[in-house]
Amino acid sequence: MLRSTFGGQLSNLFSKPTKRKGLAISRDLVTDVQALESRQLLSASPTLTNLGPTVTYNVDFNPVQIAPNASVWDADNDFNGSRLVVQMSNGRSYDQLVLAGGNGIGMNGSQVIVNGVEVGTAVIGYENNPLEVLFNANATGADVELVTRQVSFISYANWPAIEARNVTFQVFDGASNASAALTKKVAISDTPFLNSLGTSGNYRTGQEFTILGSSVSMVNAGDDYSGAKFIVKNTTVSAGDRLIIADIGPIDLDGNRILLNGAEVATFTGGNGGTPLTIQFGPGLTYAKVRGVLNNVAYTSTSGATALGQRVVSFQMIDGGGLASGVVNTSFLVLNNLSLSNPTPEPTFTAGGEFVYVASQASVTGSQAYLSGAKLEISLINVKTNDSVDLLARGGITIEGTDLFYQGTHIGTFERLFIPAQNANRGIIVTFDEGVTKAAVNSVLKTIAFKAYARGPVLTDRNISIVLRDTEGRASQPTGQTVHISNQPVIKPINSPPEYFYSAGASQFMLPTALIFDGGANYANSTFTAKVNSAKPGDELVILENYQLKLVGNDIVLRDVVIGTFTPSAGSTPLTINFNYNAREGDVQLVIQRIAYRNLSVSPNTAQRTLAFQFTDGTGAASSVLYKKVNYLT
Known part of the structure; x- marks a missing residue:
């Protein structure tokens, strides 16, 4: 802004309007008008230049910048309240003037954002209605210039009129002083x-x-x-x-x-x-x-x-x-005539656990005509000792010997590829017959399962390949699946019922046939806890001795070797067993099989008890909690 040299004499340059009968003018309004007149008289008009030559819009629905090198300048940087007005004089109903994103410019609704700062609001132009941007106090000259350069033309017609559009630019500073109005042409390309x-x-x-x-x-x-x-x-x-x-x-x-x-x-x-x-x-x-x-x-x-x-x-x-x-x-x-989809997600097998399905989401696509006589080949690429890939009846699939049935209809036969030296099934070949359908094949895919029978299986991921060969012998692209092997320990109750019926005063073994599986075989420094949830007075969990197992103080002695220590249970305080480096898998299992519940109170509370058991191996990997119920006989 051109700074005033009149100091306090400025008010003498203006006089209040002459009063007229019936017309009341507030002192505040007079002051505002005088201030605006003063600002306009002392403010330089902004300058708009460098709109450049005609630009061409290719009818590709991508906005074209109209004046990408435009310059905006104002001697007094009066951009708070300034405006940019851009208008077509011969726009069509399908034409628009927009602010294209890029070069630091963005829009959030009607808000104009420059380099992350809100600098004003915009109204999009269409036909002969102007695009107008109103800048706020955050706007600088550089911001206004950037916004001016991003004004773009787009037409939403498949074959817009190819007459060049006349687009006029004008900038108004915060005092409403206007730049010269400059017109730029936008040519419409008729190139296909x-x-x-x-x-x-x-x-x-x-x-x-x-x-x-x-x-x-x-x-x-x-x-x-x-x-x-x-x-x-x-x-x-x-x-x-x-x-x-x-x-x-x-x-x-x-x-x-x-x-x-x-x-x-x-x-x-x-x-x-x-x-x-x-x-x-x-x-x-x-x-x-x-x-x-x-x-x-x-x-x-x-x-x-x-x-x-x-x-x-x-x-x-x-x-x-x-x-x-x-x-x-x-x-x-x-x-190929037949293809297989990816059988994701990748399953995880836990040592001691049950079979995991490896292709639960796989499906076949292609022509039904190429299924009769097709072969499904399942291969365990990196088979380990005691590994098995097999088919398990489910989802409409039943198995009788090596015959496969889908919803009662015979659909084919299969053979297992057994490796005697490794005691492992390394794969399966299924041959489909004339009764097969795509639905049947999809159901067979969902029966493919993996299991590692080894107590401590190799923890390497197993890679399984599934290929479908059509009637003409052309193979689909192999569909791969990875099975992860977890070393998370597992408590297998093995024929132990989920609930026991208890006679007061007796001792009831809780896990008499249980086994512990730990994929990493980390039994040294492992821990076993047994707890009565919401225990009642007199409840306790104890280790009962036999001819092999003795308790000496808090030491657990098996065949004259100390294999660990224990902390007795009392009410809701768990029985905690800490195994040492002498403990082996069989030792751990024998100890947990000797854990019993008892309550020696004269008149025990007969509410049902819930007992919780958990094993944590020497690496800190914990099994899932195994729960058992105790019901009192009354």
Whole structure:
């Protein structure tokens, strides 16, 4: 701002309006008007320059910056309350003026954010309604300049009017002083534009074709479809690959002539191998007719052994005026007649635990016609001693010997691949017969299970491969699964009931046949706890001696060797057993099998008791808590 040199004499430059009859003017209003007049008289107008040459909007639905190098300057930096106004004079209803993100600019609703700071609010412009940004006290000259540069044009029409749009920029400072209004042209390109919508539908060997053209969108602002040309090319060609016009729906082929609803609209050449498929359109065509042909561009293979994998096909349009679009790609996979999905999630097997299912979410896709005679091959790649891969009846699958049934219908047979030297089942081969369906195969996949029978199994992850070979012997891509082996210990109750009936005064063994499995075999420095939850007076858990096991003070002596110590239980205080380096798996199991509940009170409380047992190995890994109930006989 040009600073005043009038000091206290400034008020003498202005006089109050003359009073008129019936008109009352407040002193505050007079003061505000005088302040604004003073600010305008003493403030320099902002300057707006460097809007640059005409920019071109390609009809691709991506906003184009109108003045990316604009400069905004104000001698007195009066940007608090300043405004940026941008307006089209010949905008269409589908045109918009927006603030494009980038270069530190963002929007949060109507809030304008510059480098993380809110500097104002914006109203988007459309048709001939202006885009307007009102800046707040946070705004600096650099912020206003950045925002001005990000003002962009976009049109939401597939073929907008190609008349250049006239866009006027003007900046007002905080005192409402205005820059010169500058007009910039936005040209509308009539170059055709193609956009890939991503991947097309996959192709399976033996399939008639898969459609590609519907994955490409088309815009041509010039509307020049008469005499237009499409060039479609397989950029990853393999033997037997062909690009064709599918003879379906409203499209018919007569030699190389393409008929739409019986009328010729185009001709085609090429399409074999790496030779592009070229579609030449005739006169008098519209978007709808060109689109109708494009929708039927397809891929097929004439090879009996089509190479599997990805194909990438490019599209380019040359309109009737000779303007060429950019090249866009669509991709798809050539797959076998049958494929398997990934069987995630990865299961974890805990030593001593039950079978875990390895393909609980796997499924087969492809043609039902290739299932009869197909083979499902399951292989344990890094099999270890006492490992087993097997099929377990469930989900509609029943097993009788080596015969498989689905919902009562015979669907095939299977064999186990046994390795005597390792006492392990390393895999399974299932052969399906004519009764099989995709639903049946999906159910068989969900029966595949793994178990390591070793007490201390190797803790290496197991890798399982699943392959489905179709009737013609073509294998699907192998589907892999990883089974993690956990060293978390497990208490196996082994035929111990979940509840016991107790006679007062007696001693009741709680885990008489239990076993402890610890994948890491870490029994030294392990701990076993037994607790009566919500104990009643007189409740206790004790270790009962036998001819091998003796208690000497707090020492636990097995066959004359101290294998650990114990802390007696009392009420809710648990029985705690700490094993030492002399303890082995069998020793630990013998001790826990001798744990008993008793209550020697004369008149014990007869409420049901809940007992909790847990084993923690020498590494600190803890088993799940095992619960048992005690019911009093009355």
